[in-house]
Amino acid sequence: MSRIGKLPINIPENVDINYSGSELTVKGKFGTLQTKIPDTIGIQQDDSILKVSLKNETRNLRSLHGLYRTLINNMVIGVSEQFQLTLILKGVGYRAVVQGKEIVLNLGYSHPVKMDIPENVSVEVAQNTTINLKSCDKELLGLFASKIRAWRRPEPYKGKGILYKDEQIIRKAGKSGK
Incomplete structure (x- = not known):
């Protein structure tokens, strides 16, 4: 399992995250960002913490785990701070x-x-x-x-x-x- 992928993402108060199907939308005071997430990657949101997990454990999916966690974290930072x-x-x-x-x-x-x-x-x-x-x-x-x-x-x-x-x-x- 990816060390980076396991880290939780802290969500600031002024950021809204909507996840439907394979589409992730992040809204904040500096804009709105969207991205597509593969079906094999799961996202759980608990209050102000977001966790990215894998549904299957294959070599290719493990390599994407840290990537998508970093992409989502960059989206959250971007819409809240720029x-x-x-x-x-x-x-x-x-x-x-x-x-x-x-x-x-x-x-x-x-x-x-x-x-x-x-x-x-x-x-x-x-x-x-x-x-x-x-x-x-x-x-x-x-x-x-x-x-x-x-x-x-x-x-x-x-x-x-x-x-x-x-x-x-x-x-x-x-x-x-x-």
Whole structure:
């Protein structure tokens, strides 16, 4: 049995969980999230504690036990507190601006990069070089952050690019001159 899957999930007061059939819906003050749960995984709710269990004990199902417990826990945390990511633009002339429902990035290309912001993600630009992303859906937040970051990955020689907040770049030595 999975060590992570056995852990109970604490449900805050302002979160409602509805489980019908294979559909799980979690509602909170920051939004509503839905997911499908396989029939082989059982969910029991006792007051403010949720437990995820298995109906059968096979190798494949045991591997899903911890996964679905973590996914449900992330949904509960997301609708009650929200997840936040911070991206930092490092480079000469790199800056970001939010215009309506899209983010415009100047990353040293001959053209500005425009990206549509997903509905459930809120974007705030501070000091032109710091992008704060917030969302109740952890998966969507990470995917959007990685799409932004894909435009300029951090490079090891000068340390320029789009970095996560506390990311450390291991620098390489350049060519040595005569």
